[in-house]
Amino acid sequence: MKAFISHTGTAVPLRRSNVDTDQIIPAQYLKRVTRSGFEDGLFNAWRQDPTFVLNQPQYKSATILVAGPDFGTGSSREHAVWALQNYGFEVVISPRYGDIFRNNSLKAGLLTVIVAQAVVEELWDAIEANPALEIAVDLAARELRFGGKNVRFDLDDYTRWRLMEGLDDIGLTLRNVDSIATYEEKRPAFKVKTLPARS
Amino acid sequence: MGKTLAQKIWEDHVVHSAPGEPDLLYIDLHLIHEVTSPQAFDGLRLAGRKVRRPDLTIATEDHNTPTIDIDKPIADPISKLQVDTLRKNAAEFGIRLHSLGDIEQGIVHVVGPQLGITQPGMTIVCGDSHTSTHGAFGALAFGIGTSEVEHVLATQTLPQGKPKMMAVNVEGTLRKGVTSKDIILALIAKIGTGGGQGYVIEYRGSAIRALSMEARMTICNMSIEAGARAGLIAPDQVTFDYIKGRPHAPESGEWESAVEYWKNLYSDSDAQFDVQVDLDANTLSPFVTWGTNPGQGVPLDSNIPAPSDFADEASRNAAERALEYMGLQAHTPLKSVKIDTVFLGSCTNGRIEDLRAAAEVIKGKKIAAGLRMLVVPGSARVREQAQREGLNKVFLDAGAEWREAGCSMCLGMNPDQLKPGERSASTSNRNFEGRQGKGGRTHLVSPLVAAATAIRGTLSSPDDL
Numbered sequence: 001m002k003a004f005i006s007h008t009g010t011a012v013p014l015r016r017s018n019v020d021t022d023q024i025i026p027a028q029y030l031k032r033v034t035r036s037g038f039e040d041g042l043f044n045a046w047r048q049d050p051t052f053v054l055n056q057p058q059y060k061s062a063t064i065l066v067a068g069p070d071f072g073t074g075s076s077r078e079h080a081v082w083a084l085q086n087y088g089f090e091v092v093i094s095p096r097y098g099d100i101f102r103n104n105s106l107k108a109g110l111l112t113v114i115v116a117q118a119v120v121e122e123l124w125d126a127i128e129a130n131p132a133l134e135i136a137v138d139l140a141a142r143e144l145r146f147g148g149k150n151v152r153f154d155l156d157d158y159t160r161w162r163l164m165e166g167l168d169d170i171g172l173t174l175r176n177v178d179s180i181a182t183y184e185e186k187r188p189a190f191k192v193k194t195l196p197a198r199s
Numbered sequence: 200m201g202k203t204l205a206q207k208i209w210e211d212h213v214v215h216s217a218p219g220e221p222d223l224l225y226i227d228l229h230l231i232h233e234v235t236s237p238q239a240f241d242g243l244r245l246a247g248r249k250v251r252r253p254d255l256t257i258a259t260e261d262h263n264t265p266t267i268d269i270d271k272p273i274a275d276p277i278s279k280l281q282v283d284t285l286r287k288n289a290a291e292f293g294i295r296l297h298s299l300g301d302i303e304q305g306i307v308h309v310v311g312p313q314l315g316i317t318q319p320g321m322t323i324v325c326g327d328s329h330t331s332t333h334g335a336f337g338a339l340a341f342g343i344g345t346s347e348v349e350h351v352l353a354t355q356t357l358p359q360g361k362p363k364m365m366a367v368n369v370e371g372t373l374r375k376g377v378t379s380k381d382i383i384l385a386l387i388a389k390i391g392t393g394g395g396q397g398y399v400i401e402y403r404g405s406a407i408r409a410l411s412m413e414a415r416m417t418i419c420n421m422s423i424e425a426g427a428r429a430g431l432i433a434p435d436q437v438t439f440d441y442i443k444g445r446p447h448a449p450e451s452g453e454w455e456s457a458v459e460y461w462k463n464l465y466s467d468s469d470a471q472f473d474v475q476v477d478l479d480a481n482t483l484s485p486f487v488t489w490g491t492n493p494g495q496g497v498p499l500d501s502n503i504p505a506p507s508d509f510a511d512e513a514s515r516n517a518a519e520r521a522l523e524y525m526g527l528q529a530h531t532p533l534k535s536v537k538i539d540t541v542f543l544g545s546c547t548n549g550r551i552e553d554l555r556a557a558a559e560v561i562k563g564k565k566i567a568a569g570l571r572m573l574v575v576p577g578s579a580r581v582r583e584q585a586q587r588e589g590l591n592k593v594f595l596d597a598g599a600e601w602r603e604a605g606c607s608m609c610l611g612m613n614p615d616q617l618k619p620g621e622r623s624a625s626t627s628n629r630n631f632e633g634r635q636g637k638g639g640r641t642h643l644v645s646p647l648v649a650a651a652t653a654i655r656g657t658l659s660s661p662d663d664l
Contacts, residue, residue, distance in 0.1 A: 016520075017513045018392060018492045022631040027612045031263060031277040033237035033284045045633045068513060070393045073426065073492070074629060075610075076328040077235065078344035096393050099428045100328055104344035117513075156360070158220050169346070170246070173354045176215040176223060180251075180356055183214045183225050190449045190457040191227060192316050194295050195254040198446040199303055199314070 001109045003166030006138040007090045009063035010131065012053055013124040017068035021101060024072065024080040038083035058131035064091045066123045072101025072112075081108045091137045093144070095120055106159050107169060113137060113144065113153050139164060201467025203364045204433050205399040208339040208464070212322045214356050221358040227321040229351045230307045231258035231294065233285040234612070235326030239349035240288040250292040251355045257316065258289050258296040261306045262612045266575055266602035269299050278613065292352075305578020305604040308332040308546040312416065313580055315445025319434035319461040324351055329546045329628065331422040334431035335415035336438055337464045339399070341428040365398040365427065366472040369406040371480035376661055378556070379414035380548060380626070380645035382406070383421040384486035386478055388496040395427030398474065401466060402432050406480035412441040413552040420547045421628050424493035433465040485660045487533055488630045488643040490521030495630075497533070499648060499660055505529035524632055525640050526620070533658050536642070540623040541572040541599075541653040542635070543646060545609040548626035549577030553646040554585050558593040560650035560661050565598050567656030572599035573615060575607040599653065611636045624652040 029041030046052045053059060065084065071094040072080060081104045084092065092110065095117045105112040126147055127133055136145040139160060144151040162169070202210070215223040229252075236258070243250070250256060263278040273279040282299070289296035297303040303310060308329055311317040317333045323340035324330060326348045333340035343357070351357055369382055387394075400422050407415065415432050422430030439458055442448045449457040466472075488496040489503050495518070497504060506518040506529070522529060527536070543549075543557050554576065566572050574594045576582035582604050585591055591601045608615040609627035617623055617639025626649050630641040642658060651659040 017517055020492065020629075020631045022610075022629065022634050026633055026637070027262075027610045030234050030612065031275075031281050033241075033281055035238045035241075045637060070396075070426075073392050074328065074423070074631060076326060076342035076344055078238075078326075078346060081344070096396060099396055099426065100342050100344060100423075104346065107344065107346040169358065170248070170350050170353050173223060173350065173356055173358065177354075179215045179223070180225070180354060184355075187225075188456065188460070190453040190460070192318055192321070192447050192449075193254045194228070194257040194316060194447070197295050 001166045001168060004109055004111055004139055004163045006136065006140060007063065007111070008134055008136040009090065010061060010133060011064035011066050011123065011127050011135050012059045012062040013127045014053055014065055014067040015124055018070045018073060019067055020074035021072055021077050021080040021098070022074055025077065025083040030077055030079050035082055036086055038079055039086040042083040042087045063088055064093065064135055064137065065089050066120060066127065067092065067094045068120065069095040069117060071097050073098035076100045078104040078108065081105045081110050085110050093120065093123065106163065109163065109166070111137060111139060111163065115144065115151060115153055119151055200471060201469035203466040203470040203472065204337060204401055204431060204464055205339055205362070205364060205429070208320055208322065211320065221360045223356050224322055224359050226324050226351050226355055226357055227255060228311070228316060228323045229256045230311055230323065230325035230330065231256060232261050232307050232327065233281045234262045235345050236288065236348055237281065237284045238345050239352060240292065242349040243352055248353045250294065250352045253293040255355060256294050258285060258294050259304055259307050259310050260285060260299050262606045262610065264299050264605040265613050266605055266607050266615055269603045302579050302583065305580065306546045306549060306606055308420070309550060309577035309581060312336070313445070313578060315442050315447040318442060318457070319438060320464050324357065328423045329420050331428065331430045332416050332420040332546055334419040334422065334429055335412060337431055337434035337461070339429055339431065342423065362399045362428065363397050363473040365395060365400045365474045365476065367400050367402050367476045367478065369402065369404040369478045369480050371406055372409070373406060373480050373483060376647055377483050377485060378645040378647060379410050379417045381483055381486040382478065382480070383418045384488065384493070384496045384643060385483055386476070387421065387425045387493045388486070389478070390425055390476060392424065392492050392494040393426045395422060395425035398427050400425070400427045400430040402430060407432055408435065411552060412437055413550045416550070417547055421493065424628055434461050485645060485648050487648065487658055489525065489527060489533060490518065491524055491630055491632050493628065493630060493643060495521055496643070499533055499658060501533065503527050503529055503531045503533060534663070536658045537622070537656060538624045538652050538658060539570065539621045540617060541570065541649050542575070542608040542623055542625040542627060543573065543649050544575030544577065544607055545627035546577060547628045548646050549575060549581065551581050551584050553626065554581070554590050555588070557646040557650035558590045560647060560664070561597045561654065562593050564654050566653040570653060570656050572653045573602060573608055574599050575602045576604045579604045608635050610634060624649050624658060
């Protein structure tokens with residue numbers, strides 16, 4: 001995973017709440033067996049509308065998505081995170097996320113920042129007034145900076161460290177492989193096994 | 200201080216714990232399907248890793264699979280490639296797979312319980328948000344993304360931050376015609392799609408205790424629609440009776456020690472929940488969604504709400520958008536809404552009891568002229584059982600289509616989809632825009648409401664027949 005320390009870019013104001021993962025990437029796009037090439041599926045239904053915010057030329061090179069509350073609810077599809085990344089987004093800002101989406105994003109290196117709804121509204125207004133507005137997302141300082149303002153955001157130390165080091169979770173876990181083996185030795189005999197198959 | 204059920208299961212599965220780090224949890228069962236696993240297996244191959252515990256892993260084909268002509272090759276080449284990829288990965292990594300045509304094939308969350316591999320006190324994960332279904336057995340079960348699927352394949356563990364605890368207390372007695380689907384739809388309408396975010400929900404109370412295992416699964420299934428990753432119910436005699444005799448139930452000799460352990464799986468009387476929510480079962484009535492998220496639901500005998508009914512601006516905007524997408528007018532009685540397609544199935548309501556309940560309503564009647572009804576059993580076993588009971592004949596005689604098992608129209612990854620503008624009454628779990636097909640409009644309902652709606656052609660309950 002690529003390390004994330006800070007990112008500065010322009011943003012897209014997505015004035016919608018409850019953007020579920022079916023909207024981020026419809027099921028028809030989930031049939032692929034690769035991790036890339038999902039950008040064409042991103043918000044596919046909404047992008048049919050030429051006035052949809054992602055189709056507006058002033059937001060073409062944006063790398064930060066600013067959305068309403070409950071972004072990424074619904075399905076566990078990590079394809080939603082890949083689609084955002086494949087399209088070019090590095091950061092999403094919203095007051096609240098679906099749990100599984102948030103987890104997926106932080107595993108895959110897409111930074112999902114949580115700020116108050118008032119900050120989201122302020123960002124929306126500021127971006128619409130000036131689409132070239134640069135927003136700095138500083139993970140080291142846990143801070144957003146835009147238009148002379150600084151806004152703190154929370155992220156637990158462990159996740160922040162993992163993102164800033166670009167560490168692979170599996171590699172981290174395998175440092176504890178002895179604890180896994182010890183645990184397995186103590187599992188009770190009645191615990192179910194799928195093999196050999198019974199039916 | 201006492202512990203909640205979820206905390207007890209959690210503590211029993213901690214492999215490694217360190218200050219400032221998420222706990223590393225052991226995973227007792229990993230369920231796999233074709234959509235969220237190919238990239239995970241690729242990751243293993245790239246890193247030269249193996250599956251640590253194939254004997255705690257099981258795969259089935261469900262999301263992409265067709266529900267007709269299953270003896271022929273899958274027509275959509277991209278779906279076929281994804282299913283073939285699962286077959287290749289399962290063979291390469293030594294994972295048990297139930298393929299299309301196999302009697303144990305079906306929706307992953309129907310297959311686990313029917314094989315008896317879903318048991319109390321387990322940690323269960325799957326790359327699917329409806330994994331919470333298995334919580335009905337008193338298991339801690341939750342959906343994960345593909346990165347986590349790879350992590351579990353490689354290590355049989357997952358690092359997890361501690362969730363908060365929510366108790367949902369449902370006291371009283373459900374009236375006739377009111378089901379567990381109505382309980383969960385009413386709860387989501389009450390707390391919203393973000394209400395359970397960050398929590399594990401434990402469903403408690405006399406109305407929950409009175410439910411069958413399959414009805415309990417319907418409730419736990421939709422926990423994610425309230426924002427909660429997991430929902431669970433303490434196991435009791437109903438749970439033990441359901442498991443006993445199933446293929447992977449503990450064998451005699453081990454059964455007793457298993458039950459002894461399972462009987463300790465309840466929240467202590469002095470356990471602390473972060474939040475309590477109460478729901479009165481006595482006053483519940485059949486529920487239906489009118490909008491484009493599962494929280495936009497009301498009793499079936501009421502009118503479609505107006506955006507101005509909502510206090511905050513975000514909800515007003517969402518309601519306005521939803522009404523436009525759904526092609527509905529505020530203040531119209533829901534029972535006047537005409538339906539084109541009825542879908543009976545999914546991991547929410549595709550089990551034998553759901554099919555029986557709907558068949559009971561439909562028996563001897565015909566579905567409305569011009570309406571299409573798809574009946575899609577949750578698994579090949581459920582389908583076989585229904586056929587033994589003659590339920591297929593009830594549906595076919597009424598004019599419905601009797602299909603093969605799978606996820607089908609719940610998410611329309613296979614050819615079972617709504618056309619743009621087409622309106623469904625669906626026993627599934629999500630009414631998102633385009634969920635059942637681009638431009639399709641979905642009303643979530645119980646199997647009883649689905650059946651009555653199929654007969655009358657407008658949203659209806661069995662009392663209207």
